[in-house]
Amino acid sequence: MRAKIVLAVGEGQGTSAIARRLGVSRPTVILWRDRYVAAGLDGLFDAPRSGRPKVVDDAQIIAATLEPPPQRLGVTHWSTRLLAAQLGIGDATVARAWRRYGVQPWRRQTFKFSTDPQLEAKVRDVVGLYLDPPATAVVLCVDEKSQIQALDRTAPILPLRPGLPEKATHDYVRHGTTTLFAALEVATGKVTDACYDRHGKAEFGDFLKKVARAYPRRRLHVVVDNYHTHKHPEIQAWLAKHPRISLHFTPTSGSWLNLVEVFFGIITRQAIRRGTYTSVKDLTAAIRRFIDGWNERCHPFIWTKTADDILPHAIHRQRSSDAGH
Numbered sequence: 152m153r154a155k156i157v158l159a160v161g162e163g164q165g166t167s168a169i170a171r172r173l174g175v176s177r178p179t180v181i182l183w184r185d186r187y188v189a190a191g192l193d194g195l196f197d198a199p200r201s202g203r204p205k206v207v208d209d210a211q212i213i214a215a216t217l218e219p220p221p222q223r224l225g226v227t228h229w230s231t232r233l234l235a236a237q238l239g240i241g242d243a244t245v246a247r248a249w250r251r252y253g254v255q256p257w258r259r260q261t262f263k264f265s266t267d268p269q270l271e272a273k274v275r276d277v278v279g280l281y282l283d284p285p286a287t288a289v290v291l292c293v294d295e296k297s298q299i300q301a302l303d304r305t306a307p308i309l310p311l312r313p314g315l316p317e318k319a320t321h322d323y324v325r326h327g328t329t330t331l332f333a334a335l336e337v338a339t340g341k342v343t344d345a346c347y348d349r350h351g352k353a354e355f356g357d358f359l360k361k362v363a364r365a366y367p368r369r370r371l372h373v374v375v376d377n378y379h380t381h382k383h384p385e386i387q388a389w390l391a392k393h394p395r396i397s398l399h400f401t402p403t404s405g406s407w408l409n410l411v412e413v414f415f416g417i418i419t420r421q422a423i424r425r426g427t428y429t430s431v432k433d434l435t436a437a438i439r440r441f442i443d444g445w446n447e448r449c450h451p452f453i454w455t456k457t458a459d460d461i462l463p464h465a466i467h468r469q470r471s472s473d474a475g476h
Contacts, residue, residue, distance in 0.1 A: 152173060152175065153183045153195045154195070155173055156169060156173065156175075156179075156180050156183045156184060157183065157184065157187045157195070159172070159173075160180075160184050160187075166180050166181060166184075183195065206239065206240055207238050207239075207240050207244070209248040209251060209252065211238070212234070212238065212240075212244070212245055212248040212249075213248060213252055213254060215229075215234060215237065215238060216229055216234060216245075216249070216254055216256060217254075220233065220237075228256040228257060229256045230256075230257070231243075231245040231246045231249070263404045264404070265402045265403050265404040265405050266403060266404070267402040267403035267404070267405070269402070270402045270403075270405070270462075271458075271462055273399075273400060273401060273402040273405070274402060274405070274408065274458050274461055274462055275458040275462075276399050277374055277399055277401055277408050277409075278408070278454065278456070278457065278458045278461065279458070280337075280372055280374065280399060281337060281410070281454035282454060282457065284337070284338065284372075285370065285372065287370060288369065288370035288371065288372055289336060289338070289366055289369050289370070289371050289372070290336070290337045290338065290372045290374070291334045291335065291336055291337070291343075291362065291366075291371060291372070291373045291374070292334070292335040292337060292373075292374045292409050292410040292411035293332070293333070293334045293335075293358075293359075293362070293373050293374065293375050293409075293411060294332075294333065294375065294376060294406070294409055294411045294412065294415070295330050295331065295332045295333075295350045295354075295355070295378075296330065296331040296333070296415045296418075296419075297328075297330040297350045298328045298330070299328055299329050299330065299331060299423060299434065299438075300325055300327075300328050300434075301325070301326040301327050301328065301329070301428040301429075301430060301431045301433065301434040302323040302324070302325060302326070302426075302427070302428060303323060303324045303325075303326055303427055303428060303429050304319050304320045304322075304323050304324075304427050305320050305322050305323060305324065306320045308427060317425070319425070319427075326428060326429060326430050326431060326434075327430070327431040328431070329346045329347070329348065329431050329434055329435055329438075330346065330347050330348070330349065330350040330354070331344060331345075331346055331415075331418075331438055332344060332345045332346070332347065332350075332354065332355070332358040333411055333414060333415070333442075334358075334362045334365075334373070334411070335410055335411040335414050335452065337410055337451065337452050337454075338451055339449060339450075339451055340445075340449035340450045340451055340452055341446050341449050342414060342442050342445060342446060342449070343361065343362055343365045344438070344439075344442050345357070345358050345361055346435040346438060346439075350380070351380055352380040352383040352385055352386060355380045355381060355383075355386065356385060356386055356389060359373075359386070359389070359396070360389075363393060363396060368395075369395070370395050370397075371395060371396045371397070372397050372399060373396060373397065373398050373399065374398075374399045374400075374401065374408075374409055374410070374411075375398055375399070375400060375401070375409070376400065376401050376405075376406040376409055377400055377401065377402075377403055377406075381398065381400070382400075410452045410454070413452060414452075417445075418438070418441055418442075418445075421441065422437060422438065422440075422441040423437070423438070
């Protein structure tokens with residue numbers, strides 16, 4: 152911009168015309184014209200700024216942030232004030248550097264490596280059912296959401312008001328738990344459900360029978376995780392008598408591939424977490440009401456990523472733990 156101003160002045164253009172063409176103010180044009188007249192090209196460089204020069208630059212701040220705090224501090228990660236005191240600078244300087252480089256020491260995310268030797272085969276099997284389901288079969292995602300608590304707040308909930316959110320006491324009375332079994336039909340989003348006191352092989356077997364009755368004379372492909380009750384010999388024996396039902400297992404530590412987990416997140420946010428229940432019966436009735444309403448407005452659950460997207464370079468990846476991090 153400064154060079155364009157000088158060149159335009161050299162061509163004889165007026166101050167106002169240059170300002171309009173370059174989208175700057177007239178004082179800006181005058182400033183750089185006069186600076187060039189007085190000092191030539193050197194006048195187009197930034198002049199030394201007033202104030203105390205930086206004692207620590209951003210690179211030093213970020214490098215110090217990436218190192219753990221000294222044990223004498225007794226903390227697991229840096230705060231702006233702790234690091235500022237350590238470096239002898241202002242905490243606002245640390246905060247600016249963190250914002251500039253996207254460093255957030257107070258945050259932590261979780262991860263889990265799957266050690267399943269059949270990882271690739273299971274991913275391709277499950278994702279294949281989502282992206283290219285059999286034309287004459289139904290794909291269902293089945294799992295259980297265990298230990299759902301029937302919580303009753305110690306005081307009535309204060310309702311939503313303009314300018315004020317809904318308020319509830321932080322303490323509660325626990326009236327027991329239930330386990331929700333759900334089968335999500337991927338093509339429609341419809342849910343078949345049942346609540347039980349426990350979540351063992353007997354309950355899983357009973358729920359499979361309920362699902363089979365809900366889809367009579369249909370070929371069923373059922374996606375489940377690796378919970379031991381899903382592989383129990385009694386379950387396998389029942390499946391052998393009902394060959395129209397096939398189980399497809401997600402990889403170890405890969406239950407996020409099961410789309411019913413998405414539904415569990417929805418029902419938790421929209422119905423369970425903020426509810427107040429005086430008994431397990433109240434809780435199961437609330438779950439039932441939500442699922443009845445859900446089935447009236449349900450929609451397909453659409454999987455978008457291919458197995459190759461999930462498993463980049465799967466054929467050539469290392470099987471050992473010698474990952475070059």
